[in-house]
Amino acid sequence: MRLHTPVCDLLCCEHPIVLAGMGGVARSELVAAVSEAGGFGFLGMVREDPAFITSEIAAVRARTARPFGVNLIPAATKPDRLAAELAACIAGRIHAVTLFWDLSIETVKRLRGEGVLVVCQVGSLAEARAAEDAGADILIAQGLEAGGHVRGLSRLHALLAEVLAAVEAPVLAAGGVVDGEDLATVMKLGAQGAVIGTAFLATAESFAHDFHKRRIVEASARDTVHTQAFHINWPAGAYVRVLPNSVTRGERGDPFVGPRQVIGADGARSIYLFSTDSPLRSMSGDFEAMALYAGQGVDRLRNIVPAGERVRAIADQAAACLPAERRQAPGAAEDPELSSPVCYAGQADDTYMGYADAAELATELNVLLEAERAGARVAARLTADAADAELKVLAKGIHADEVRWCRALFDALGDLGAEPSTKVGDFYEKAMAIGGMEARLAFVNRGQGWVVRKLRALVPRIRDPALHAVLSEMLRAHEVNIASANAALERRLAPADPPPP
Numbered sequence: 001m002r003l004h005t006p007v008c009d010l011l012c013c014e015h016p017i018v019l020a021g022m023g024g025v026a027r028s029e030l031v032a033a034v035s036e037a038g039g040f041g042f043l044g045m046v047r048e049d050p051a052f053i054t055s056e057i058a059a060v061r062a063r064t065a066r067p068f069g070v071n072l073i074p075a076a077t078k079p080d081r082l083a084a085e086l087a088a089c090i091a092g093r094i095h096a097v098t099l100f101w102d103l104s105i106e107t108v109k110r111l112r113g114e115g116v117l118v119v120c121q122v123g124s125l126a127e128a129r130a131a132e133d134a135g136a137d138i139l140i141a142q143g144l145e146a147g148g149h150v151r152g153l154s155r156l157h158a159l160l161a162e163v164l165a166a167v168e169a170p171v172l173a174a175g176g177v178v179d180g181e182d183l184a185t186v187m188k189l190g191a192q193g194a195v196i197g198t199a200f201l202a203t204a205e206s207f208a209h210d211f212h213k214r215r216i217v218e219a220s221a222r223d224t225v226h227t228q229a230f231h232i233n234w235p236a237g238a239y240v241r242v243l244p245n246s247v248t249r250g251e252r253g254d255p256f257v258g259p260r261q262v263i264g265a266d267g268a269r270s271i272y273l274f275s276t277d278s279p280l281r282s283m284s285g286d287f288e289a290m291a292l293y294a295g296q297g298v299d300r301l302r303n304i305v306p307a308g309e310r311v312r313a314i315a316d317q318a319a320a321c322l323p324a325e326r327r328q329a330p331g332a333a334e335d336p337e338l339s340s341p342v343c344y345a346g347q348a349d350d351t352y353m354g355y356a357d358a359a360e361l362a363t364e365l366n367v368l369l370e371a372e373r374a375g376a377r378v379a380a381r382l383t384a385d386a387a388d389a390e391l392k393v394l395a396k397g398i399h400a401d402e403v404r405w406c407r408a409l410f411d412a413l414g415d416l417g418a419e420p421s422t423k424v425g426d427f428y429e430k431a432m433a434i435g436g437m438e439a440r441l442a443f444v445n446r447g448q449g450w451v452v453r454k455l456r457a458l459v460p461r462i463r464d465p466a467l468h469a470v471l472s473e474m475l476r477a478h479e480v481n482i483a484s485a486n487a488a489l490e491r492r493l494a495p496a497d498p499p500p501p
């Protein structure tokens with residue numbers, strides 16, 4: 001089962017199933033349900049009051065201890081409000097922020113500088129390159145099939161192929177993914193997971209109004225429209241994908257001409273005809289004429305279910321599809337012979353020479369993978385919790401390294417034909433039980449020391465030159481990180497200089 005990919009280690013979740021940060025719809029109840037079930041939830045907080053963002057962050061934490069993120073749209077938000085929203089995310093120690101629409105390099109840098117993981121959703125190759133250059137940690141390739149605002153004009157599979165060939169950052173796929181088969185397909189194409197909107201809108205916990213949920217589960221495949229009609233509240237010239245209604249059929253007049261018309265209310269806020277607001281639980285009014293966002297996978301959604309159930313169903317189905325599809329790969333033998341007789345001779349020689357055999361290597365690499373995954377999670381928490389810049393930068397560096405080695409170990413296990421473990425080492429729980437930043441960092445350093453000792457014992461027993469080189473580099477990187485952390489700890493714990501006489 002290859003469902004757990006390196007992006008899960010970056011996000012600190014079990015399955016590469018990410019809830020899109022749908023404005024209005026993805027609120028605390030839904031985000032907590034998705035993260036709690038092993039996916040990763042983003043709160044859709046476009047243009048929201050910073051006080052509301054803070055209370056939603058607290059509401060998620062009251063429901064789950066698992067990490068989650070926030071979605072913001074810089075281009076659709078006034079600069080002062082955006083600055084306050086960013087401050088709320090940073091103060092709330094948010095693990096990750098997704099950004100969408102026009103790239104704001106300044107926002108990416110601000111978040112990265114605070115140790116927040118930055119995820120950018122893009123709709124073209126040029127945008128993917130620009131986001132990576134700006135420092136995005138993860139990219140989301142959004143295809144034309146997507147529900148809500150649609151950034152580009154390429155279909156998902158074509159865009160994925162282009163982006164994957166050009167960038168180093170992990171890539172998630174968005175647009176029309178609703179079930180495990182869809183997830184397995186995009187993962188076979190090279191995506192590390194999927195970002196899902198419409199399928200999570202049709203869940204018990206989503207904040208969409210029942211009217212919208214019902215329209216989704218009653219829709220058929222040809223039922224979505226790519227239109228510019230819903231434009232108020234958003235930068236000009238933007239397309240959305242919605243279900244057809246009186247607006248898309250032209251029955252409500254020209255969206256760009258005439259006075260604004262109120263068609264509903266959300267508390268004290270008026271909802272205008274042709275605005276980007278979709279019907280929410282808290283609204284009243286003419287829902288039929290509002291933006292009924294939906295992606296092209298809509299015809300395969302027939303039920304409104306609890307979000308956790310949907311996460312588990314997608315994960316189980318994708319896991320069942322992935323190995324089966326691999327076995328059926330063109331030209332692949334059902335039970336390939338693993339080694340020719342000549343190679344068997346080589347293996348016997350390996351054992352005699354003291355080299356680790358494939359089974360032992362797989363066990364050792366998996367032990368290291370679990371330890372690195374635990375280390376990555378502790379470092380992510382340290383980055384979020386650290387109160388001062390020096391510790392934040394240090395922890396962020398350790399996190400990036402631990403994720404890098406998770407990926408290298410994951411790939412090495414794949415090369416060996418072994419199953420990468422999906423477990424997190426119990427080091428994580430132990431580290432989290434320690435109070436105080438310095439004490440936790442010192443504990444991380446002891447964990448890194450354990451990895452160094454393991455690698456020193458293992459590296460001389462590896463015959464394969466490529467794996468030997470990777471693990472040697474991992475060993476050196478750990479030694480460097482230990483030294484930097486020790487130096488920082490010494491500086492922080494050293495008694496202050498006595499005052500001058």
Ligand SMILES: Cc1cc2nc3c(=O)[nH]c(=O)nc-3n(C[C@H](O)[C@H](O)[C@H](O)COP(=O)(O)O)c2cc1C
Nearest residue numbers: 020022023100146147148175176196197198293295
């Ligand atoms: C109701 C709805 C609201 C959305 N709002 C946002 C948003 O506020 N910010 C954002 O980055 N993407 C938003 N999106 C787009 C998603 O990020 C994602 O690209 C899309 O949902 C993927 O396609 P799918 O709906 O077919 O799964 C929204 C999508 C939907 C369906």
